Structures are given as structure tokens and as C-alpha cells.
Amino acid sequence: MADKPKVNLNSVSDLKNATDDAIQPYMKTLGFKQSNTLTDIRLAIGFTACAIAAATFYYDYTLGWEKTKVYTLYAVIAYFTLNTLLTWWMWWVEGNKVYIGEREGVKVVLESHTDKFSPVYELKVTQTVNGKTNTTTSKNSFSGWFDQLGYFVEKPFMAFLQNSIPAISEPTKKKK
Amino acid sequence: MDALLDQLGLSELLRLKPRQILSQVLNFALILGTAFMMWKGLSVATDSPSPIVVVLSGSMEPAFQRGDLLFLWNRNLGMNQYAGPPIVNSSQFPGTQVGEIVVYNIVGKDIPIVHRVVRKHKGLRTPFNLLTKGDNNHADDTELYARNQYYLDREKEVIGSVVGYIPFVGYVTILLSEHPWLKSAMLGIMGLLVILQRE
Numbered sequence: 001m002a003d004k005p006k007v008n009l010n011s012v013s014d015l016k017n018a019t020d021d022a023i024q025p026y027m028k029t030l031g032f033k034q035s036n037t038l039t040d041i042r043l044a045i046g047f048t049a050c051a052i053a054a055a056t057f058y059y060d061y062t063l064g065w066e067k068t069k070v071y072t073l074y075a076v077i078a079y080f081t082l083n084t085l086l087t088w089w090m091w092w093v094e095g096n097k098v099y100i101g102e103r104e105g106v107k108v109v110l111e112s113h114t115d116k117f118s119p120v121y122e123l124k125v126t127q128t129v130n131g132k133t134n135t136t137t138s139k140n141s142f143s144g145w146f147d148q149l150g151y152f153v154e155k156p157f158m159a160f161l162q163n164s165i166p167a168i169s170e171p172t173k174k175k176k
Numbered sequence: 177m178d179a180l181l182d183q184l185g186l187s188e189l190l191r192l193k194p195r196q197i198l199s200q201v202l203n204f205a206l207i208l209g210t211a212f213m214m215w216k217g218l219s220v221a222t223d224s225p226s227p228i229v230v231v232l233s234g235s236m237e238p239a240f241q242r243g244d245l246l247f248l249w250n251r252n253l254g255m256n257q258y259a260g261p262p263i264v265n266s267s268q269f270p271g272t273q274v275g276e277i278v279v280y281n282i283v284g285k286d287i288p289i290v291h292r293v294v295r296k297h298k299g300l301r302t303p304f305n306l307l308t309k310g311d312n313n314h315a316d317d318t319e320l321y322a323r324n325q326y327y328l329d330r331e332k333e334v335i336g337s338v339v340g341y342i343p344f345v346g347y348v349t350i351l352l353s354e355h356p357w358l359k360s361a362m363l364g365i366m367g368l369l370v371i372l373q374r375e
Binding site for chain 2: 041049056073076079
């Protein structure tokens with residue numbers, strides 16, 4: 001629907017989500033290719049667990065408790081193992097990562113963070129070129145790219161990204 | 177359509193990308209799945225198809241009232257060596273005893289009944305048999321059993337012995353089963369909340 005999302009200015013998590021969502025389209029216009037591997041693995045683990053629960057439900061419903069008892073035990077163990085794995089994956093592997101992308105051998109990982117009651121967007125940029133990793137952080141108030149009504153304004157946010165991510169301003173071989 | 181969604185405050189949904197939609201669906205599915213699997217885990221631990229039941233009638237008053245939540249344990253079959261696993265004396269809940277309260281399902285009848293064991297028979301090769309009676313009833317349960325059935329089969333018909341209870345909290349489920357539309361309304365509201373929240 002709306003090209004310009006309107007956000008509740010009193011909700012830090014809404015502001016953060018809207019900002020996170022704006023990263024990917026902009027990076028795409030710059031020629032970065034997004035990697036969704038982490039999300040895909042999370043979805044795979046999660047839906048496998050759901051499939052186990054669904055199968056347990058189906059067989060319990062059709063065959064009854066006595067016949068499925070032993071398999072139910074294994075299903076319960078498998079389900080909670082997968083759930084633990086999923087939690088671990090979301091906390092320690094995905095963490096705050098909101099964007100992973102690559103352009104001509106330069107890998108960029110963006111992690112965003114906000115403190116609970118502070119309207120400041122903190123961006124951690126991890127950039128890998130030829131095996132060399134370089135981490136920088138930058139922060140800016142949300143008021144930098146949300147107007148008084150809560151509409152997202154692209155330009156200042158793009159400028160913020162350009163200043164935060166060195167790889168963006170580095171010259172590319174083929175300019176668009 | 178857009179205007180309608182906007183009115184409902186759902187326009188957020190239209191901006192989501194496929195992976196984000198899948199993530200939201202997954203969150204919802206995992207809540208249902210985890211609730212179901214916890215229930216099944218409890219079933220496996222207690223060896224009972226239905227480890228928590230709600231008292232539906234007043235036949236056990238004053239011990240239990242309508243809406244009380246009961247916790248069951250079904251690893252206390254207490255069979256003899258011919259009919260099944262023997263009683264483990266060290267166990268916290270040894271074999272089913274006279275005076276215990278059991279929950280049973282008569283084959284062909286779907287409603288679980290909570291009544292007290294008043295007599296037990298332990299044949300050498302036959303299954304362990306129980307006669308039950310509601311504390312608040314005048315007669316024993318032979319009327320409630322199937323035709324020509326005078327005893328319960330501990331292993332096949334009893335789904336567990338009561339080992340704990342919480343008064344009244346199960347009354348919600350009585351309300352839900354007596355007014356089925358409440359169920360759909362609750363599920364719908366919960367689903368919407370989960371889909372709309374992002375945190």
C-alpha cells in the first residue's frame with residue numbers, strides 16, 4: 001500500500017522495525033546482494049519442529065494414544081531439541097543482525113540495536129574485504145529520518161547509511 | 177480493501193515481505209506447537225492420555241467441585257506379576273489402592289468420570305479390576321459402566337489416579353464447551369495479536 005510507512009512515534013520497536021525494513025531496498029539499489037541464509041535456516045528449523053508437532057497431532061488424533069505412545073516420546077524429545085536449537089540460533093547466531101549483503105567481494109553485516117527507552121538507532125557495521133574484518137559503530141536519533149507525523153523520510157536515512165558503511169562510498173568497478 | 181485494512185489497523189501486514197510473513201506464521205505455529213507438545217510431554221511423563229482433567233459433575237462433592245482441575249498419574253497400575261508390572265514399593269505412588277480417586281473412560285462413552293475406588297480385585301491372570309463410586313452418589317458405579325460390566329479394567333479404562341488439584345481454575349473450559357462460539361472468538365483474537373506483534 002503506502003510507499004511511505006507511517007509509524008507510531010512513541011513506539012521505539014516500531015521505529016526500529018521500520019528503519020530495519022528500509023535498509024534492504026536501499027542496499028539493493030546500490031548493487032548489494034542480500035544473503036538470507038540465516039533467516040532461511042531459522043525458518044527451516046522452526047517449520048521442521050512444527051511439522052513434528054503437526055504429525056504428532058495427526059497420528060494421535062487418528063490412531064489414539066496407546067498406539068502412538070512410544071513415537072510420541074521421541075517426537076516430544078525431537079521437538080524440544082529443535083526448539084532449543086532454534087532459540088540458540090536466534091540469540092547467538094542471528095542476534096541483532098538485520099542485513100547481510102555482498103558487493104564485489106565486500107561483505108557487509110549490519111546489526112541494529114536500540115535501548116529500551118531511548119530513541120536512538122545504533123548500527124554496528126562489520127565489513128569484510130579480502131578476509132580482513134573491520135567493525136565500526138554509529139548511532140543517530142530516529143528523529144533524523146522520521147518527520148513529526150511519523151512518516152519515514154528516505155534521504156537522511158540513506159545519508160546516515162552512507163556515512164556508517166564505508167563500503168558504500170568505495171568506488172565500484174562498474175558504475176550504474 | 178486497503179482502506180478497510182487501514183481502519184482495522186492492519187495495513188502493517190501489506191508491507192511485510194515473504195520471509196517476514198513466514199516468520200510471523202512460524203511464531204504463531206510455534207506457540208500452538210509448543211503448547212501441544214508440552215501437553216504431550218506431560219502425557220508421556222505420566223503415561224496418561226489426558227494427564228490434566230476438569231471435574232464436570234458434582235458427584236464427588238465435597239472433595240471436588242465442578243471446574244476443579246485435577247492432575248493425574250498413571251504409572252501406578254499395581255499389577256501382579258502375571259497380569260502386568262508388579263507394585264514398586266519404593267515408588268511414591270504405589271499401585272492403585274482402595275480409597276484412591278481415579279479418572280476413567282468407559283469404552284464408547286467420551287466423558288471422563290472422576291470417582292473413588294471402593295473395591296479392588298487382583299486376579300492371578302485377569303487384569304486388575306476396580307469398583308468405583310462417587311462420594312456424593314448413593315449407589316456405586318455399576319449403573320454407569322457398560323451393559324453387563326461390573327468392574328473397571330485398571331489398565332485399559334482408567335486414565336490415571338488423582339495426585340493433585342487446583343480448585344475452580346478449570347471452570348473456563350466448562351464455559352468454553354458449553355458455549356462453543358467462545359472458543360472460536362478466543363482463538364481468533366489470540367491469532368491476530370500474535371500476527372500483529374513484532375518483538
